[in-house]
Amino acid sequence: MSPTISYKDSSRQRRPGSYHQSVDMEIKPPPPAMYMDNHTERLGEDDTEALLQEHNSPSYMVPQGYRAELGSILLLLFLYVLQGIPLGLAGSIPLILQSKNVSYKDQAFFSFVFWPFSLKLLWAPLVDAVYFKSFGRRKSWLVPTQYILGFFMMYLSTQVDFLLGDVEGKSPDVVALTMTFFLFEFLAATQDIAVDGWALTMLSRENVGYASTCNSVGQTAGYFLGNVLFLALESASFCNKYLRFQPQPKGIVTLSDFLFFWGAVFLITTTLVALLKKENKEVTPSKEETKGITDTYKLLFSIVRMPAVLTFCVLILTAKVGFSAADAVTGLKLVEEGVPKEHLALLAVPIVPLQIILPLIISKYTAGPQPLNTFYKAMPFRLLIGLGFALLVWWTPKVQHEGGFPIYYYIVVLLSYALHQITLYSMYVAIMAFNAKVSDPLIGGTYMTLLNTVSNLGGNWPATVALWLVDPLTVKECIGAQEQSCGTTAAAEAFKMSQRIIEDEGLKRPQEVI
Numbered sequence: 001m002s003p004t005i006s007y008k009d010s011s012r013q014r015r016p017g018s019y020h021q022s023v024d025m026e027i028k029p030p031p032p033a034m035y036m037d038n039h040t041e042r043l044g045e046d047d048t049e050a051l052l053q054e055h056n057s058p059s060y061m062v063p064q065g066y067r068a069e070l071g072s073i074l075l076l077l078f079l080y081v082l083q084g085i086p087l088g089l090a091g092s093i094p095l096i097l098q099s100k101n102v103s104y105k106d107q108a109f110f111s112f113v114f115w116p117f118s119l120k121l122l123w124a125p126l127v128d129a130v131y132f133k134s135f136g137r138r139k140s141w142l143v144p145t146q147y148i149l150g151f152f153m154m155y156l157s158t159q160v161d162f163l164l165g166d167v168e169g170k171s172p173d174v175v176a177l178t179m180t181f182f183l184f185e186f187l188a189a190t191q192d193i194a195v196d197g198w199a200l201t202m203l204s205r206e207n208v209g210y211a212s213t214c215n216s217v218g219q220t221a222g223y224f225l226g227n228v229l230f231l232a233l234e235s236a237s238f239c240n241k242y243l244r245f246q247p248q249p250k251g252i253v254t255l256s257d258f259l260f261f262w263g264a265v266f267l268i269t270t271t272l273v274a275l276l277k278k279e280n281k282e283v284t285p286s287k288e289e290t291k292g293i294t295d296t297y298k299l300l301f302s303i304v305r306m307p308a309v310l311t312f313c314v315l316i317l318t319a320k321v322g323f324s325a326a327d328a329v330t331g332l333k334l335v336e337e338g339v340p341k342e343h344l345a346l347l348a349v350p351i352v353p354l355q356i357i358l359p360l361i362i363s364k365y366t367a368g369p370q371p372l373n374t375f376y377k378a379m380p381f382r383l384l385i386g387l388g389f390a391l392l393v394w395w396t397p398k399v400q401h402e403g404g405f406p407i408y409y410y411i412v413v414l415l416s417y418a419l420h421q422i423t424l425y426s427m428y429v430a431i432m433a434f435n436a437k438v439s440d441p442l443i444g445g446t447y448m449t450l451l452n453t454v455s456n457l458g459g460n461w462p463a464t465v466a467l468w469l470v471d472p473l474t475v476k477e478c479i480g481a482q483e484q485s486c487g488t489t490a491a492a493e494a495f496k497m498s499q500r501i502i503e504d505e506g507l508k509r510p511q512e513v514i
Contacts, residue, residue, distance in 0.1 A: 066210060072202050075277065076214040079142075079195045082269065084222015085262050086149070086188040089255075090114065090181050091227045095341040096255075097172055098332045100165060104474075106174040107332060108467035111460075113181040116189040118456035121449055125296040127193045136279035138198035145191045146270040152187065153263030156180060157256045164255070201279070220352070228345045230258055235342040303450055312451075316431065317458045319379070324462030326386030329470055330393060334413075337396040339405060347414055354418060358425040363433070371433035378426035385420050392416055431455050 066073060090113050097107065131140035163180065165172040199211035232238050233253040240247040303309055320327075335341050365374050392413065399409050435455070439447040 066207050069203055069207050073210050073214060076199050076202065076211060077218045080215050080218025081222040082266060083188055083192055084219040085226040086184050088223040088226020090185055092231050093181060095335060098335040099341055100172055102172055102174060104467050104470035108464050109174055110178045111464045111467055113178055113185055115460055116185040118453060118460050120189040120193055121453040124193050125293045127190060129293050138194045139279060142191060142194040143270055143274045145187055146266050149187045150263045150266030150270060153259045157259035160255050160259060228348050231342045231345040237340065238342045300450060303447060313454045316455050320459050321462045323382050323386040325466040326389040328463035328466045330389040333393045334396055338400055347417060351418060351421060354421060359429050362426050362429040366430045366433035371430050371437060375427050375430035378423045382423035385423060388416055
């Protein structure tokens with residue numbers, strides 16, 4: 001329902017969590033183990049566990065507890081936290097834009113920002129195969145990518161107010177914002193590829209399972225910092241109500257301050273990693289090598305040409321069309337109706353325990369021979385919840401009062417969001433289980449990543465199209481002001497301003513009908 005709650009059926013993009021564009025905890029599905037380092041592509045029994053130490057290596061002969069590798073685990077966790085910051089910031093921008101009355105076509109254009117995590121398969125083979133052996137296979141990409149991210153965030157901190165139209169007399173430059181944050185997310189996706197690959201070799205065989213925990217916990221924490229916490233601290237009303245004794249016109253933190261701080265954190269962390277952390281030299285070199293770039297792309301093309309895979313791709317690319325509008329637009333509509341964006345963001349907090357428990361419960365039903373049964377059963381309920389979101393948007397202005405919204409309204413929104421998450425996770429876990437089940441174990445990494453990429457795209461493109469269609473399919477009429485048009489967002493906002501002026505003067509107040 002919101003970019004805070006919803007660009008994550010992809011991304012996100014992405015751990016699941018955040019109302020697409022405003023109130024929909026879209027999944028940012030946990031990034032697939034990118035190519036599993038492509039080692040699973042190698043045929044032959046000797047290579048089935050290429051990322052793990054050989055049986056005669058010292059680390060294999062002497063099992064290590066997690067305490068022995070606690071430093072590496074904490075480093076992975078922090079790298080995934082850093083990865084979540086750009087995702088959270090990108091998810092907060094649509095809410096900020098909506099409060100500035102941009103059109104839904106502009107929101108649709110900005111939604112392309114969330115695509116890089118769904119398209120990283122296109123350049124992952126390059127990240128996997130090209131590196132400086134002396135510096136380290138993963139550090140060759142991680143270090144320069146994070147340096148660029150750090151400098152980019154610090155530079156963006158000097159320009160973001162101008163891009164958002166916070167300078168007097170300016171309106172948001174959506175095209176420039178989209179290009180800027182698309183590059184931002186592209187860099188974050190590239191960092192994700194490098195970290196996913198390094199996670200599999202940084203830890204020993206006994207502890208490699210902690211990598212997925214670091215991934216999910218770290219990205220969730222980073223997204224929370226970059227989205228929920230930022231929106232709360234950036235809001236003057238929230239800070240004045242809960243955190244200050246004396247009201248101020250601005251929040252405690254601005255987007256410029258936030259970008260500069262995390263840019264500095266990126267630079268410091270990257271320098272420490274480059275100087276102090278060494279890659280695991282115990283992994284057998286021959287097993288660290290991957291297929292060539294050309295061979296990998298040929299393999300992907302051969303998989304896509306398989307009739308069963310092609311049919312499945314068509315189905316999964318269109319399966320989410322029915323509820324894409326509700327997922328993508330609901331949160332933005334609530335902001336448009338006056339619900340504070342920071343309140344919508346904070347609704348994600350009580351849902352976190354549910355998001356942790358749901359995959360554990362649902363996996364019991366997807367572990368059998370037919371995991372897609374759960375997907376099919378959840379779909380009609382998710383479609384019904386979409387109708388519930390439409391009713392929620394219709395009901396919102398009817399319960400609004402001068403002080404905001406009553407507590408029972410937020411309880412209804414929270415319950416709606418919780419039900420949405422149950423259906424969303426049911427479909428997400430089921431499709432991930434199916435992808436894992438049908439992937440050829442001999443080329444599992446490439447196969448699995450391809451199917452996950454298609455699944456992510458199946459959530460991204462319908463959301464973009466739905467946002468694009470909102471304005472053409474919306475009819476607004478100004479009742480009581482016959483010569484005034486309410487056809488555009490700007491015109492409707494001007495009409496509302498005139499309403500307030502007329503009301504202040506004690507005159508009859510015209511009404512806007514949508």
